[in-house]
Amino acid sequence: MKILIHLIFISLLVSPMWAQSWHHWRGPSQNGVAEDKNLPSSWSKDGENLIWKADYGARSAPLVMNGMVYMINSAGEKEHLQERVLALDAKTGKLIWEHRFNVFHTDIVAHRVGWANLGGDLETGNVYAHGVQGRFFCFSKDGKVLWSRSLTEEFGRISGYGGRTNTPVVDGDLVIISFLSSGWGKHGKGKHRYLAMNKHSGQVVWWSDPGQKPLDTTYSVPVIAEIDGLRLLITGCADGFIYALNIHTGQRRWGYQFSKRGINSSVVVQNHRVFAMHSEENIDNNLMGSIVCIDGRGKGDITKTGTLWRHDGTRVGYTSPIVHGSNLYVMDNSANVHCMNVVDGKTKWEFNYGTVAKGSGVLADGKIYVGVVGGKYVILQPSASGCKLLDEEHFALKDGSPIEINGSPAVANGHVYLPTGNSMYCIGSKEKQVSGTKAQLLQIVPAETWISPKESVQFTAQLFDGEGKFVKNGAAKWTIKGLTGNIDEHGNYTAGDGNQQQAGEITAEIDGLKAIARLRIIPKLPYSENFNSIKEGTPPPGWITSKLKCQVVQLDGEKVLKKMANRPAPPFARLKAYIQPPLPAGYTIQADLRGDRKKRFYPDLGLINCRYTLILLGTTLKPQLRLVSWDPMPRIQKDVPFKWKTNKWYTAKLRVDLQDNKALVRGKVWVRGEQEPKEWSIELVDPCPNLGGSPGLYAYSVGITSSKPGTPVYFDNVEITNN
Template sequence: MKLSGWIAGLIILIAVSAASAADWLHWRGPEQNGYSSDTGLPASWSPQGENLIWKQPYGGRSAPVVSKGRVYIINNADPGKTTEQERVMCFDARTGEKLWEYRFNLFLTDIVTNRVGWANLAADPETGNIYAHGVQGLFICFNPDGKVLWQKSLTEEFGRITGYGGRVGSPVVDEDLVIMNMLNASWGDQGRGGHRFLACNKKTGEIVWWSEPGGQPLDTLYATPVVAVINGQRLLIVGTADGGVYALKARTGEKVWGTVFSKRGLNASPVVDGDLVYACQSEENLDTTEMGGVYCFDGSKVSDGAPKLVWRRTGIRAGYASPVVHNGRLYVSDNGGKLHCLDAKTGETIWEFKYGTEAKASPVLADGKIYVGEVASKFHILEDGEKACKRLHMVEFPAGAAGENFEINGSAAVADGRVFIVTGTDIYCIGSKDGKAGKPATLPEEKPASPDAPVAHLQVVPADVVLTKGGKQSFKLRAFDANGRFLREVQAEQWTLPQPPAPPTPPGGTAPPQPPPLRGEISSDGTLTVAADVPAQAGVVAAKVGNLVGRARVRVAPTLPIVQDFEKIPVGAVPGGWINVGGKFTIVEQDGTRCLKKLANNSNPLLARAYAYIGMPTLSDYTIEADLMGTEKRRFLPDMGVVNSRYTLTLDGSKQRLLLRTWEARKAPGEEIPGRLNAKVDFPWKPNVWYHFKLKVSYDNGKALCQGKVWVKGEKEPEAWTIQVEDPVPNREGSPGLYGYAYGIPPTAEAAARNPGAEVFYDNVKVTPNQAR
């Protein structure tokens, strides 16, 4: 695009600052409250040229971040094609030049294509590194030039849970930590599904702490934590899946206070102004049938573990867009596109303005203007008046060739006197010749730490680690005071391998057996060596100083080859070192042998359907085999299968077919959008019959060849593969696993316990490396 005179001059004169006040590192801005102190921002613009600095034909559904003269977005690439992937992109903030992109595969998720790229990115002010959370569960740290510094597969390593709706958490950077939140179920005391917060060293990915402040999750959610200093204490203020808001000590994850006020999980992120914490939701309240509400709590006044409620406004259904707080005003977009300006101290209405019909994007306040998009392809610039609001400008984006609208779900970003807007199809940078970067407010100072302060908390680092048999890990012990401030590294009086906490009892189930301590040795300096003769196990390391104890979680994952016939595992237990088996699977006696059973005693889809992950996500080029049997209940058959490198081979019970796929949100060919890798063949199969599954994934010429066989156990293996498919954008690694979806489960726990649904049984699991080609 040819640029007009003053804009070209503006680009030449703009100097790219180091990580500074000009950057928009958090999706809610430098103050994490939706406010920017930039001035001289445009009151109108046009996609055809007015106040348009640059445009690029790449859209998304989340907010951009701006760091060190670069703009970053996350979206999907090649939608609807076999090569569809998730993608992080980087542009020059001055010119719009695309500097790099990084694509990564979509797998093991129900999230659909138009919700890929849901989570917002985060940037680190110190290094300029970028953090992304993909819908498949990859948590990736990039350097500013797009090099992957570290990554984790949250789904395969920690049993991350998602639904089809796409609600996944966005990362946030604070000091030397990057913090992620998710619903997950992994092993041990995290075996039951919970909403948990995971803090990693931002440079290395080493896990520093876990926290689970709330109760049983009611829903998936996407509220993002914000950092605040209240009462001189550095806190994370978090919205949770149990319908509450909690405060955690930012450096340790310890819960300070919490309160629940909604019957569903929170999606709108909280905001903080001084000691006041604001939250909103659009679901049912706990004490009234009125839907939705806005709430103000005083985080400095805590009684019985809960902050003081200053005021609330029920009836405002504000469940998606996050509010803005600035200069004594709270700006709240409700679900129907009405903007409420409230007195932040009292909650009284100052003005209301109906700008749209459906609001998902959060408003941004800057230079006396409010920049906000609506789902229906419109972007608004509003004037924040003393007693009223008026529309300054609106851009309505044209429909596509097929008449479809391009949604606006992400919030704007403001940096260096410019505004960055992402629609479903494009990213725009707009600005005026008067645009100037402002200076955001900084957090209040913490109470000064005393070197003589007593130690109140011990933190074992790393807090969660995965080893293989015979592996070693050195742990450090860090001491914190009562306010969560780091004091020093300390020497433990004693390192032990205690019996781990009992796994939680699943809803409607019986208490599982108490797991044994880790088998291995730990030295007086905190060096752990796990047993070389135990291929898979899990437990804890403990360090003691005085009456304080710090703990770390240790998983020993099996390496290839893997052979598991379940005979040595106690009935009622689950395999050690496996992920996402607690409360969903159990060891039983069946036909004179022990095997693993997929439970069918809870109709909640998050429990009725499950993947059990056996090894690390870095395993590659192998074949998995197993015996599987499904039962029939109420004319329902289950779905059952095996997983290899993020590809699943599944017998579909209801449609009597065999599926080979990697991203279940994409239907099989001939059903709706073919999209990513999916293959199917008709395969009549019977209940109460054992079938042998075999799935091989190999690689050649940059492609993956996925080959599957299923036959009745005891019969001769067929020479030909039952189903096979070639993947041009291969999954090059991934954990082996088992899959089951139990149907026909009664809706109540009591009925399901008496008469469960269609179950799946697994036996003789074998995972072997492929022979060299």
Template sequence: MNGRRLLFSGGSDGAMHAITVATGAPVWNWKVSQRGLNTAALKVGPDIIVSHSEENVGTSQMGMIAAIPADSSGTLTDKDARWIVRGVQVGYSSPVSDGERLYALDNGGVLFAFDVKTGAQLWHQTIGTIAKASPVLADGKLYIGTENTGDAGGKFFIIRPHADRAEILDQDWLGTPESSELIIASPVVARGRIYVTSMDATYAIGPKGAADAAAKSGGAAKPSGTPAGAAPAASSTGAVAALLVTPTELSITPGASLDLTIRAFDERGVPVASPGDVQWSLEGLEGAIEKGRFTAAPGVAQAGLIKASVGGVNGAARIRVIPDLPWTYDFENSGETPPAYWINAAGKYAVREMDGGKVLVKLADNPFAFAKRTRPFLGPPEFSNYTIESDVRSMERRRQMGDVGVVAQRYELVLFGNHQRLELQPWQPEVERTVKVEYNWKPDTWYVMKLEVQTLEGTNVRARGKVWPKGEPEPAAWTIERVDPIGSLKGSPGIYADAMNAAASGGSEMYYDNIRVYANK
């Protein structure tokens, strides 16, 4: 837009954002919802189409679809919109357009057509009762799947849109009407075929050999270094307005060296060809920096910034310096915060005196979802075949106990306080592979948790854990175990906590001590 490449995206803050691609600098934002936006932004002519199905700002009416000029700037309000239609709940399926009309599928399976210039509704067509998949427009037709059509699961539709109506050319159950397959994924059109994925299978629709014929005729898309519609790369002779230091974020080992470079941009995000001399400095890091080469101090685990400056304009890279295994954390020589190189721990954990020594505390004073349940990661994601141990303890407050656990290679071993059980989770949201055993454990009492993850033959991964009261001998048998046939082969060590009753007045805290991570024996 006006010589500047922009990214348009909805956020969890309920706003649509325009961001300069090269620098990340915000250009404009428009808060339209009390909750996050799930649908993709769509550029049609000079406008960005915004849609959602949540409560609108300033009114309790649910849902809207609107057009906002793409070349706007600053903090926008409704008066800056080209047009707004409220009450249309398009919260999952992203709209598409043919340049004249806008097609949007609402959460209830109703397909709408709007005039892209005015927002006037032209027609609507009911094709289901629940819909999440985005339609695809190709060859003058809309390809759409639904999750539910009322009495059964979803259908797949081919629809020819007209100025005044929707012409349904074809509609098919995937599976059978008695056991139809739900469709929540958008179809894909490629090489002469339509690909449709349901909750049970993936289908390729089209003549046999169509993909091969398309490839031979040059119909297959060819990779390009320049995105479609983007102007050729240019260079600026203007003043430097932003610096990008690369690599921007990286983990290295103590004593290792790292070469960094800068890219300079003008106020529109256009690269500056000759930015001038670069001044380098360190913040929070021990080591040396000279002409863009950083060498970390040997034997020191740390985190901090490598800064670059050109003419008073600054940029920085975040560096974590983490030694190889084994690690031990007893927190006796720590300050009041966890190690700076841990990820996702700052502000959520603290180091505190307890029982004559120092321990790590999961704070329970913030009920916000991202603070009450956390997974701090202790190192790089490339680690594999290791064991993590930790002493753990949970407070009971207002008859509530928190959940506490350890993480290895993306597997979680978790003690659930209120449910009095132990779980081994390959991935928490996907419960079918989770292993559960009953485990009665007491509040305000120390236990030892041990999780070992080992890659076996092929993609098989064995995860096994044990728990026992601290001070007692380690049991020979594992408490819980799973062999995962499609396992996670790499992953950072970490810890897990969920403060069930977190509140500003305080909730059930959890405690960790004597964390050890080491290669499997």
């Protein structure tokens, strides 16, 4: 019966029902092609072929499924400015539901909120969203949050400065998201990692970090393709490579070095051909930009063997191409469309449609719908010998300045959905197991999780063949490392009763095959840490941070946690060490802290509670105390004068209470060893509260050079208690 149901579902996917949905940002086939017919060749904001307009803008592509148009954008102003996922009626444009959530722990500015595209699942109707602050949501089609995770606080996701945020993709029972991260243990080293979760529960299934040192934050969206019977996730990476990963296990199938910087453009795939492009310097010449056709049937490093054809000197740094039949349509940075032969890469024709292009085009009904950053949508008609401009529509504010267009169109139900920075326009013509297969790979699910003392978690050992195809669940020999507690023969682990934070590994072995899962034991409140039992030169186990950023050291005969200040790269200057996974608001964090001066340089140091940060500022002209959430905006912030001295210990306390749908955030700082003051040093009320978040430590070191360290910060005697 399961096989029959699966076949029925597959038949639905390849049927005309696909024309009723646009559940991937590049369409159901992930190649920028829609099968809809009778689409308009012209339209007007004033009414020609305009079905509806809704005053909800976006900088990403919409999804169309479940009879709704799903979008992600920003909403509100000043202290009420938030990120939002919303759904409009696909026929009328009326708002059906919205879910707003705060922005925090990111350097991304307001006008780039809502960067990533949404991901849709045709099987369940669920929608997946990745916010600029690292919140990851699974919404039902009707807007209910089925599950969520905080990628920043749980896994050490690194925020980019320019807004680059990655898009989730769904395949089978998996939802996959990638991001730069520096987490706990072996994940402390900053890498571009791919995280696969169970799409129904959010449980971690596998991690993959196929690349080398990341060169940029990037946003290339993976494509799922089957090549020679293997289901692969193919994507550009932050180290300048194109990688193919086994979708079931995350194992790297092949890698192709392509650029001296990270890859932002998304690939498209046709049969065994993988088309990729970039706009940076090439690895083997000084030309900027390249378009390549890679043979996706390879294995290992195919940089020298996998090129079917390559065209250097064309800069395509943002858009994803369209592939249809024998034609590859590439939109370069200067809004020129190049029609190339998919077999040999020869250019058939070129056509300019604007100035700057970042949104990708869609081919439907023999026409290409594509936007220009400077406020223009065009409709093009490609042919064998050239291209014709059928229509263009301009968008501007009242003062005449253009409304930016960064997103890509969606096509479904005979309509084209066009996002701009201010509005959404809808236009249309108004008329399982394989017998006898040998297992060669073992994987544990969940691949990573956390529990509290005395709690249990069930691990499952899954076997795959040499091509990464699932074989069966297996009976494994289970062992634990770095953890107290016990695991039985069935993979059920129960934590010990000690209320201490731990981080370790669960190992499964079957017939010489071995797999490892990562597990944290998170103590219940109250929690305290004085670092005396932690090995010097390492961070506390399970904290979301890296030993490159902080380590336990000896200071004046005592063990303390030191914020390292010996790496001049910006990602190492700032520390946000998350102690536990997100907790509901209603707790207090307290710690001793000390910042040391280096010549004329002073550090910043503080505490984190529910995505609010209390900071003793030393990098400003005058020493002061700050409460803030979402630093670069700031959405909400309060500063008060506070004279503190370097090379001296203080005690700081940060408390958050929810009262009358608002957050009361209070902090105090006093000299360590002296009596705690009754009055709070600083307070603010947030009318748009963070409802929870991880407790943590904050520091920012300055004055770092390649030869001399900068301003260190020290922490001791951390306590987290319920209010």
